[in-house]
C-alpha cells in the first residue's frame with residue numbers, strides 16, 4: 119500500500135509540472151481529490167488491512183491529501199499571476215508625459231453675441247440683470263398691461279405648468295421686478311434706471327427659418343425724468359453699429375405692444391439676402407429685430423413709479439435673430455441643433 123502512495127505522489131508531481139492553465143489544473147484536482155479521485159480511492163482499499171495498518175496508512179493518505187491540496191493551491195496562484203502578466207503585456211503602453219489632446223469646446227454663438235451686447239450696454243452705464251425662466255402670469259402679462267383675455271396674449275402662447283406658472287414668452291416678464299428693484303434709488307437719489315436683461319424665451323408656435331419655440335431676447339429699459347424717443351433711437355443705433363461694426367440699414371415703423379405707447383418695430387435689412395427677399399426674412403427683405411417704445415404709464419405705475427414725473431423707453435431685442443444676422447445663419451434652427459461642427463466655427467479667442 120505504501121508503494122501505491124509513492125507511485126501516486128510521483129505521478130501527481132509529473133502531471134502538475136506539465137499543467138499550462140487553470141482549466142487543466144482543475145481537471146487534475148478533480149482526478150486526485152474529487153469524490154471519485156485517486157487519493158480518495160486509496161482510502162477505500164483499506165478494508166483488507168489490520169486495525170494497526172489502517173491507522174498508519176490512513177494517516178499517510180491524509181498527509182498525501184494535504185500535500186496534493188497545498189501544491190494545487192500554489193500552482194493556482196502561480197497560474198493566476200501568469201495570466202495577469204499576459205494581460206498586462208497585451209495592454210497599450212502609457213506615457214504619462216505626453217500632453218493630453220483635449221478639445222476645449224467653444225462658446226455658443228448666442229453666448230458670444232450676448233456678452234458683446236452686455237459689454238456695449240455696461241459701457242453706457244446699464245446694469246445686467248438675470249431673471250427666472252419660469253414666471254407667473256402676473257409677471258409675464260398682467261404687470262406689462264396685458265390683462266387676462268387681452269387679444270395680445272394670442273401672439274404669445276407659451277408652455278404652462280400644472281401649478282399655473284409658465285415659461286416666459288418674453289423678457290418683458292422681468293420689467294415689473296426691475297422697476298420695483300430700482301425705484302427707490304430713482305425717486306430718492308435721482309439715479310436713472312438703466313438695465314438690460316437677456317434671457318431665454320419660449321413660445322408654443324410653429325417653427326420655420328426665423329421662428330423657434332425656444333429663443334433668446336435681450337430686453338432693455340431706461341427710466342428717468344425727460345426720457346424721450348430720441349434717447350431710445352440713440353441707444354438702438356449705438357448698439358447695432360457696435361455689434362455689426364459697420365453701417366446697417368434699419369427702419370422704424372409703428373408697432374403695437376400694450377406695454378409701450380407709442381410703440382415701434384425696429385427692422386433690420388436682411389443680411390442673408392442683402393434685402394432682396396429670402397426664406398429667412400419671409401421674402402420681405404426686412405427682419406423684425408427689436409420692437410421698442412416709450413414705457414406705458416400703467417406699467418410704470420404698476421412698478422411703483424409716478425408716470426407724471428418719470429418717463430422711459432424699453433426695447434426687446436431678438437437676440438437669436440441678431441446672431442443670425444451677424445453670422446449669416448439662414449436657418450434659426452441651426453442654433454438649437456446641438457451640431458457642434460456647425461456651432462464650433464464661431465469660436466473666437468475666448469473659446
Ligand code: FA5
Pocket residue numbers: 287288289290321323328329330331333335337375377378381406407408409410411432433434435436437438439450
Ligand atoms: C416682444 O416679445 C416684446 N416683449 C418686445 C418689446 C419689449 C416691445 C419692450 C416693446 C418694448 P415680439 O413678440 O415681437 O415682442 O418679440 C421680440 C423679438 O423677439 C422679435 O422682433 C424677434 O426678433 C424675436 N422673436 C419673437 N418670436 C420669436 C421666435 N419664435 N423665434 C425667434 N425669435 C423670435
